Amino acid sequence: MSFDFNEIIGFGAAVLTTIAFLPQVFKTWKTKDASSLSLPMLILFLIGILLWLIYGIVKHSPSMIFANAITVVSTLLLLYFKIKYTK
């Protein structure tokens, strides 16, 4: 598999948007405060990211598959924290 310039941009995007959720997951886990996170946002985002993952698969885009697979996990964690800490 050869990587062209487009895939370098895609991988940069993938790395950044994937890494982006890590400080949020860490902050929410550390502070046990998810009060200002929106529950509808997390649910809509999770379904959307699952569709992006499918789109990445059908588009044969390694960047999209890589990014969205990890983001699904991060979003599931945030959703879990939101439900857990809201009780």
Added chain:
Amino acid sequence: MSFDFNEIIGFGAAVLTTIAFLPQVFKTWKTKDASSLSLPMLILFLIGILLWLIYGIVKHSPSMIFANAITVVSTLLLLYFKIKYTK
């Protein structure tokens, strides 16, 4: 321009991940509380989404261009709220 099935999945993904940020923007604006939003998350996410927008342009993906252009605006708004309400 004809839309194939892949683009329908992509557009579904685009609509969901774009719509997802609206309840977050509305909640943050309404409550004036961005305390549990992570600032590094917003900054990394914004740069990442800008790269996804470029990737969408070079990949000729209408879904990615549509979604990421709007998400750039939503993320800029959240970043503005975060900075404004943290003072």
